[in-house]
Amino acid sequence: MTLLEIRNLHANVNGHEILKGVDLAIKVGEVHSIMGPNGSGKSTLAQVLARRETYEITDGEVLLNGKNLLEMKPEEAASEGVFMAFQYPVEIPGISNAYFLRAALNATRKYRGQEELDAIDFLPFLKEKMRLLDMDERFLNRAVNEGFSGGEKKRNEIVQMAVLEPRLAILDETDSGLDIDALRVVARGVNTMRSQERSILLITHYQRLLNYIVPDYVHVLVDGRIVKSGGPELALALEEKGYSWTEAETIRAAG
Amino acid sequence: MAIRTAEQLHDYLSAFDELRARTQDQPRWLRERREQAFAEFFEKGFPTTKDEDWRFTNISLIAKTHFRTAGEARKEVSPERLAEYRVPGAACQLVLVNGVFSAELSDLGNLPAGVEVTSLSQAITAQGEALARHLGTCVNIHRDAFSALNTAFIEKGAYVYVPRRTVLAGPICLLFVSVPGDSPEITQLRNLILAEEQTEASVVEDYVTLGSGVGFSNVVTELVAGENATISHYLIERESKSAINVSTLAMRQARNANLSSHSVLLGGRLVRNNVHPVLAGDGGECLINGLFIGSGTQHMDNYMLVEHASPHSSSRQFYNGILDDHSHGVFHGRIIVHRDAQKTDAKQTNRNLLLSDHAQVDTKPQLEIYADDVKCTHGATIGQVEENALFYLRSRGIDEDSARRLLLLAFANECLERMKNQPIRDYLKNAVQHWLPVRSSHNTMANELARTWEEVG
Ligand SMILES: Nc1ncnc2c1ncn2[C@@H]1O[C@H](COP(=O)(O)OP(=O)(O)OP(=O)(O)O)[C@@H](O)[C@H]1O
Ligand SMILES: [Mg+2]
Numbered sequence: 001m002t003l004l005e006i007r008n009l010h011a012n013v014n015g016h017e018i019l020k021g022v023d024l025a026i027k028v029g030e031v032h033s034i035m036g037p038n039g040s041g042k043s044t045l046a047q048v049l050a051r052r053e054t055y056e057i058t059d060g061e062v063l064l065n066g067k068n069l070l071e072m073k074p075e076e077a078a079s080e081g082v083f084m085a086f087q088y089p090v091e092i093p094g095i096s097n098a099y100f101l102r103a104a105l106n107a108t109r110k111y112r113g114q115e116e117l118d119a120i121d122f123l124p125f126l127k128e129k130m131r132l133l134d135m136d137e138r139f140l141n142r143a144v145n146e147g148f149s150g151g152e153k154k155r156n157e158i159v160q161m162a163v164l165e166p167r168l169a170i171l172d173e174t175d176s177g178l179d180i181d182a183l184r185v186v187a188r189g190v191n192t193m194r195s196q197e198r199s200i201l202l203i204t205h206y207q208r209l210l211n212y213i214v215p216d217y218v219h220v221l222v223d224g225r226i227v228k229s230g231g232p233e234l235a236l237a238l239e240e241k242g243y244s245w246t247e248a249e250t251i252r253a254a255g
Numbered sequence: 256m257a258i259r260t261a262e263q264l265h266d267y268l269s270a271f272d273e274l275r276a277r278t279q280d281q282p283r284w285l286r287e288r289r290e291q292a293f294a295e296f297f298e299k300g301f302p303t304t305k306d307e308d309w310r311f312t313n314i315s316l317i318a319k320t321h322f323r324t325a326g327e328a329r330k331e332v333s334p335e336r337l338a339e340y341r342v343p344g345a346a347c348q349l350v351l352v353n354g355v356f357s358a359e360l361s362d363l364g365n366l367p368a369g370v371e372v373t374s375l376s377q378a379i380t381a382q383g384e385a386l387a388r389h390l391g392t393c394v395n396i397h398r399d400a401f402s403a404l405n406t407a408f409i410e411k412g413a414y415v416y417v418p419r420r421t422v423l424a425g426p427i428c429l430l431f432v433s434v435p436g437d438s439p440e441i442t443q444l445r446n447l448i449l450a451e452e453q454t455e456a457s458v459v460e461d462y463v464t465l466g467s468g469v470g471f472s473n474v475v476t477e478l479v480a481g482e483n484a485t486i487s488h489y490l491i492e493r494e495s496k497s498a499i500n501v502s503t504l505a506m507r508q509a510r511n512a513n514l515s516s517h518s519v520l521l522g523g524r525l526v527r528n529n530v531h532p533v534l535a536g537d538g539g540e541c542l543i544n545g546l547f548i549g550s551g552t553q554h555m556d557n558y559m560l561v562e563h564a565s566p567h568s569s570s571r572q573f574y575n576g577i578l579d580d581h582s583h584g585v586f587h588g589r590i591i592v593h594r595d596a597q598k599t600d601a602k603q604t605n606r607n608l609l610l611s612d613h614a615q616v617d618t619k620p621q622l623e624i625y626a627d628d629v630k631c632t633h634g635a636t637i638g639q640v641e642e643n644a645l646f647y648l649r650s651r652g653i654d655e656d657s658a659r660r661l662l663l664l665a666f667a668n669e670c671l672e673r674m675k676n677q678p679i680r681d682y683l684k685n686a687v688q689h690w691l692p693v694r695s696s697h698n699t700m701a702n703e704l705a706r707t708w709e710e711v712g
Contacts, residue, residue, distance in 0.1 A: 050650045054642075074649035075658075083650075090647040094665025094672075103661070104651035111652065143665075160651065 002063075003028045003199045004049075004168055009060035011041075011048050018044045020224035021060070026168070026199045033202040033210060035235065036221035037243045042203045043087050045221070046172045050084040051077045064168065078104075079111035081167030085157035085174045087203075092144040097156070100144050101126060101163050108164060129162040133189045150177040158189040169193065170201045175209040187212030207239040220246045263318060264297065270324050271407060278410070284387045285379065285409065292396045292406035301400050308399075311585040311617040312556040316525055317499060322441035322471055325353040328434035332465060334360055337430065340463055344678030346425035347372055352432045354411030354442045364425075369418035372427055375445055378414035385416070390447055393477040393505035393533070401501045401527075405475040408443035415458055419451040419481075426457040426489070426679045433494060435468025444474045448488070452481035452509070457676040458488050462502075464495035464522070474502035480512040482536065487515040489679055493522040493690070496551060503529040510536030517674050518545040519683060520555045521690040531560040534568035534596075545574040546670040549582030549614070550692050556585035561601065563592045563629075569600040575670050576607040577663055578614035579692035588633065589621040596626050603633040608640060608666055610692055656693075663691050 004026040011019040018041045026032050036042050048055050049062065051074040062069040064080055072080065092100070106116040117125070127137065133155045145153050154174050161169050171190070175183055190213050194200065202215060210218070210232060218234040219226045220243065228234065228246045238246070271293050278286065301318040302309040329352050337360060341348060349372050350360035356374035363372060371378070379386055396403040413429045431444060448458055458478075464470055472494065480486045492500050500523045508514050516530050532541045547555045561570045576584040586605040607616045620633040640662050648658035667687050674680040 052646055052650075073655070074646060075652050075654045078650055078652035086647070086650075090643050092644050092647065092662070092665065094668040095661060100648075100651070103653055103657075104648075107654065107657070108652040164651065 001028045002026070003065060005063040007061050009045075009048070009062060010058045011044060012056045012058055013044065013054060017058070018055075018224055019048070022221070022224070022226055024219065024226060026201065028199055029196040030217065031194065031200045031202065031213065031215045033204060033215040033218045033235065034221050034226075035204060035218065035238055040221045041224045042221055043172055046084050046087075046170045046201075046203060049077070049168075049170055050074060050082060075107065076111075078164070079108045082170070083161050083164055083166030083168065084170040085154070085161060085172060087172040087176070089145050089153040089157055091146045091148075093146050095144050096141050097144050098123070098126060098140040101160060104160070105163055126163060129159050132162060132192060133159050134185050135159055151179065151182045154178060155182065155186060155189075158186055162189060162193060165193075167197065168199050168201065170203070172203045173205065175204050175206060183209065184212065207235040210235045222246060263321060264300065266321055266323075267404065268297065274408060274410065281379065282383055282387065285390075288391050289407050289409060292403045295396050296400055296403035296407055299400055299403070308558065308587075311587065311619075312525075312527060312554065314525070314527075317471065317501075320439050320471075322439050323436075325433070325435060325440035325442045325470065327355055328353045329355065329357050329360075331434050332357075332360060332432060336465060337432070340430055340461060342426060342428050342459065342678055342682045344425050345428045345459075346423050348428040348430055349373070349413055350430045350432065351411065351413065351444075353434055353440075354431070354444055367421055367423065369416075370421060370423070371414065371416040373414050375412040375414045375447065376410060378447070382414070382416070385449065386414075386447065389449060389477065389479050390445075391477075393479065393507050393531075394475055394503060399503065399529070401473055402475050402503055405443050405445055405473050405503075409445045411443065412445040412447070414446070415448040417450040417454045417456045420453045421451075421456070422454070423456040426459045426676055428459045428461060431460065431462045431472065433462070433464045433470035433472060433498065434466055435464070435470035437468060439469040439471065441471045441473060444472060446474070446476040448476065448478040448486075450478070450480045450484045450486045453483045454481065455485045456487075457679060458486070459491065459679055460489065461491040462494050462500060462522075464498050467495070467497070469497050469499075470494065471499040472502070474500070476502070476504045478504065478506040478514070480506065480508045480514055482509045483511045484509070485513045487517065487674070487676055489674070489676075490516070490518040490528065491683070491686070492518070492520045492526055492528070493686070495522060496524055496553065498523045499525045501527045503531065506532040506541075507535055508532065508539045508541065511538045512536060513540045515542035515544065515675070517670075518547075518557065519670075519687065520545070520547040520549075520557070521687070523553065523555070525554050527556045527558065529558045529560070531562070532570070533562045533564055534570065535564045537565050537567050539565070539568040541568070541570040542673065543570065543572040544670055544673045546576075546667055546687070547574070547584055548577045548667070548687070548690050548692075549584055550579040551582060552580070553582045555582070557587065558585075559588045559603075561588075561590045563590070563596040563599040563601060565595060566597045566599070568596065570602070572603040572605075573670065573673065574605045575666060576605070576616055577610065577666065577692070578607065578616055579610040581611070581613045583614070584616040586616070586618045586635070587621065588619070590623070590631060590633075592624045592626050592629050592631065594625040597628045599626060599629040599631070601629070601631045605635040606666075607635075607637045608663070609637060610640070660691060660693070664688060667691070
């Protein structure tokens, strides 16, 4: 069954076209990876899917489980099961991690008609997720991402994903800036979440992440279009030959 | 030039004549101070926006209005009506209605031996000498017309005395209830707080309105702290949105005293909050912390005058403003470092969030430094609720209104977290959220967030 269907998606920011006709379909339970050079539009695609309003959709459609994703507000998309781990997680002074996560979980539960969790039930649940990501308990009461190191911020994103249990998890360069130990921890967190009910879209520059989280498909995004798709072996070829190789192939194919 | 219309000054003149006739038997020093101050006020009149200290605040509303002196209104106030203004964990609560002390409404608790919390008029009778020594010594009646006016009418208010080495955990709460009648009324409130050396205490001044009349509270509080005293002062302005409040907190601190002033401005139509610490002893520390939240057409002016008068003292000013609708906020932060005040360390930060295109804030630092070895920094920001943060919260499922509100609470929390006294901090965290601008009424989650506010931060 298809969870996410993107057809001919065009998106502008400040009048510049960034996505120039993206087509992508992800079935339930699949793990896809998108690779591509800097500025090719990977984060733009992720943020459009998370419904950031700064991007103007000029053409195309996106269906999530058959529903029109492009009509949803960010909070609706989240409640419908979309989760994006930010490439640059935002610091929010004055709001504790624990409070924020419970507010978020309860908002999505409420949307789905589920009972809300009180602090007493929520705490053990959250602590378990934090252990999974090797996050110390003192992060519970710290303000969201405030003063966290780069790696701590990325792990905190995955804690949030583990708490919210999305249907579609989009990880925007969660591996960037992680040392090898932190990368293993993050990969373990993601692999624990991998299931028949959940689809994952990994945005990355590095094949190294894909050694730990082996995707079903790899796509190459160049200049706002997916120019090549394949299996995990495509990531290896890219690592070896660089993106210019796919660009050359595209030009050859087009010419 | 001052505004002079014969009639409104006449109001004050006849009120002063009445007071003079009534207080013939009061101590001479007090009568003389009043006379001198009235002469000063009567000669200069009210300031205008041409006066640098009043550049951003037009007080012609005050100058033009005929105010009657607020009378007795005790009968209109029931204890139940004041229940919401009681701070759990307080050491005591002194209640004054239109400036008049009410024993029935007050709860003077079990204060440690020697601590006094009474009305100023009681203190004038019983503690004449201490009052003569301090009353009127911290304020400058030549510079500020409202302080002069207040000094001319010294009579109503509160007196707090904390003897040597006394430590009070619960805050001393002073509740000023304004119950204005059908026509505009003025209440002049004069408070004196004396804390001897090595004391530790918190004093809360809380201003509220009952009923729909227009009240003008003209307040002066003098706080004198002895060596090594650690004293926090809290001002809560939550009078009705038709109220006028001009208040001055003048503080003098001795060697190694540690003072903090926390102001929370929520209510009032026209509010001026003057905070004036003088760091007069070596090694003094002063924290000046404030939060103002305006909506509608509220005008809230915070005027800081921090004087470093001796070496090695440090001051920290932090003011956060949240302004919605057509409200107007002012932060005027003046720091004076006197010639001998070497090694002064003064810092000032003012951050503002504007929630509407029509809201306005004026922020002005003013540093006057006459010593050469000092560290003074200042910074101000004016911005909107950050779109990045808003999207981050929404992308986790929190709806827009709730996310916005949560960010405002977090912004307010920066100030509230600086309050060291836990009972008052907890109380204010709860009180403040009722004054936060709400975007829409179908906001169910905001209530949920309100209930569990204790977990935030
Ligand atoms: N708000 C914005 N205003 C202007 N340009 C933008 C904005 N957001 C993105 N862009 C531009 O859109 C293009 C694509 O950006 P995007 O962040 O999607 O790239 P990316 O593939 O994620 O790159 P990276 O690998 O560096 O993360 C870039 O040229 C970027 O400068
Ligand atoms: Mg990116």
